[in-house]
Amino acid sequence: MAMISGASSPLYARRRRRNVITMGLSFGATAFGLSWLVLILAVLLWNGFSGLSLAVFTEMTPPPGSAGGLLNPIVGSLVMTAIAVVIGTPLGMLAGTYMAEYGRYDGLTMIVRFINDILLSAPSIVVGLFIYEIMVAQMGHFSGWAGAVSLAVIVVPVVVRTTEDMLTLVPDTLREAAASIGLPRSLMIQKVAYRAARAGMITGVLLAVARISGETAPLLFTALNNQFWSTNLNAPVSSLPVVIFQFALSPYHDWQKLAWTGALIITLAVLALSIIARFLGAQRKSS
């Protein structure tokens, strides 16, 4: 009886009301957050698919007012991304290996971890300025190499982070077993630890690719842009994000349409990569 009379007192009613309101707010906030994802994807699909055709993948970027495709920026993006991964991945993996296998608790690792976490979220446009200073200004011209290196600088921290995390998860018993049969430490790492952490490390590389395939800011003044077909990495190279930037801000309707199509291609690629990465990551956890 006391409880029932208590439940109807003003204090209880007020607490309950406050709870209902705030829980409603948290429900609303989630709906609000998810609605942006739906809105952005819906607009992107709507505008992007209407321009999607075979010509997009087979023709060069057009001058304003004529038809064309996105072949040269797509190829440019693929080439620069590939080079960036080839440069950035070994560097990041080796650094992550030192941090997890050799110096897990030493001072160098602490400092590198801290700095790496900052590089992970540092503004990418600053990376572009850095590469402009050390490559473009020195060589005297914009180049695909400079673009690729600036993307590699963004790849490194992502790979360092995931490599360290994944190697730390490898059970020490595996390492001890390898050591007990006389395997030198370097071979233990390469033959045992890397194999145990392989799925996670691949996930890290995929995440890094997803990250750089949409990066625009560091390419603006390193790789610049190129209206024409070019495989010369010593010259300016076209890339999908930079072309989207240029075409979207142009007053020409054809160009804007191509920009939407390019945006759709990038988004689908990035989403596919992150879903594959997530799938691989989930596999590792369940096994």
Place this chain on the structure above:
Amino acid sequence: MQSAGRRPVVDVAFDGASIPIDDKVDRAKVLRRLRFGDVAFRNLTRAAAIMVLIILGGIIVSLVYGSLPALRTFGISFLYVETWNPVTEKFGAIAPIYGTIVTSIIAMLIAVPVGLFIALFLTELCPMWLRRPIGIAIELLAGIPSIIYGIWGLFVFAPFLQQHVQPFIIDTLGNIPGIGALFEGPPYGIGILTAGLILAIMVLPFITSISRDVFEAVPPVLKEAAYGLGCTTWEVARYVVLPFTRVGVIGGVMLGLGRALGETMAVTFVIGNAHRISASILAPGTTISATIANEFTEAVGDLYTSSLIALGLILFVITFIVLAFARLMLMRINARVGA
């Protein structure tokens, strides 16, 4: 696995290169080679780790070196002069700095409460089977490249604000004495407010996922004790979860702030690139990153280029401080949860 088990041990180490184990001379040679390989690999990984530090050092040195001409010419006045005139070569950074800070503040004012409420929903209210899908969806929002937010903001969001939201804001909030000045002027669509709103959408996933992670780290015993006393869900969140995770939440918020300050492409599309400080947040403005992105390739003259690099240096210093603070906070919460 079966075939690997049958092979001799030294064989495994050398990837199939057969080595006669009974030969004593060769055995010594092999051991020497193994020792050399061991030291070499260790030093290689160490060099790679140091390379990460060199990259950061290189960024700082190159930015300082590149901005020397501008800093020498304008001195400390670079930080508070509003003029940005490429023709007379007079440059001051206060308008982009102001734009960067104001857009980030707008973003945080919206994203922090919304992100915390989403994290609360995900950890306390959401049914188990929905948690993973919603969590993944929020993280996909974080994976969308910023240029997509930019093009969406320019073609969809800004026109919508211009036609439907901004006239309403100007008619209502614009007439309030005092704060009315913040909401005056014609509805451009693009401007400081639009950029701030886009940034809010962009940093929302970061704040949400970090807050969710730290909320989940609260020991269940604490929450159960509070529920056992008869606390409502809100009271548990407000008086148990939040105080316990305060440091981690601050870290997550600072991480989001670091993103917002440095974000380039999404802002460049919708900020309007106007080098002036307006009282109204509906007016066009500029941010540090948008200025660099818009003007760097067209900058003629060493002083112009150098001024833009100096802007980059300022941005890097600000974000470095914010991010370092965020990491220290997150390290503290990890230490506490681990202990």
